[in-house]
Amino acid sequence: MALQSERSLDQTDWKILRELQKDARLSYNELGRRVGLSAPATAERVRKLEDAGIITSYGAQVEVTKLGLPLLVFIQLRCFPDHCLFKTSSAEKFPEILEMYKLSGNYCALLKVALSSMEHLEAFTERLSFYGEQTTNVVTSNLFSQQVIDWEKPEVNLRPSTQQGWDKRKR
Known part of the structure; x- marks a missing residue:
């Protein structure tokens, strides 16, 4: 495809x-x-x-662990009706947030957050609790990031397979 x-x-x-x-x-x-x-x-x-808007920006990739932020978490947020994070806050109030996505489904936002420690995580989630219910997932390892987009070849199979190493089960 x-x-x-x-x-x-x-x-x-x-x-x-x-x-x-x-x-x-x-x-x-x-x-x-x-x-x-x-x-x-x-x-x-x-x-x-x-x-054409295909290349949108150029920038440096920063290794946050080298900056003293070794804890990476993803937080799913279900905002309270009158306290939507997107509408009532700003990026300056939450410098720990690396990326923030608006979602469909049970949660309204997904946050990628870099933190210095578990204590920092606790303080961050406490500040965030004003905006809604949260589910926090701590990243234990990173399999890959910043994958090169290369969909030129029609033989690209978008379904995970054993060739790509994502699924070791026999089919």
Whole structure:
């Protein structure tokens, strides 16, 4: 199943996307060398991907454990009607939140939170309790993160399989 997008991507676009997802600091010269284009042609392709909204930003990946935040948790939040976190708070009040998603279903939000200790977690969840009911899940290990999006090839199987190592059971 190939990815359908508003802008049709060719093989060169996919090569550029793969390389930039691995290292967004590549110069146009180096990126062009890797994808088989001149630096000006590469710059034009990247600009078109940005203009189409496919490439939305560039940034540094920060290892939060090296900053003294070794505890990573996911918190599902069911907001109280008059205290919705999305409507009545701001990011400045909760600097520990790395990512926040609005959800459908039983919970209205999913928070990815980096903390320094269990005591910090306790204080954070106490502050958050003003906004609603919570279910907290502590991350014990990370199998992978920032996976490169590469859906160019039609043989991509979106169902987990033993080939991908997600399901070791025999089918």
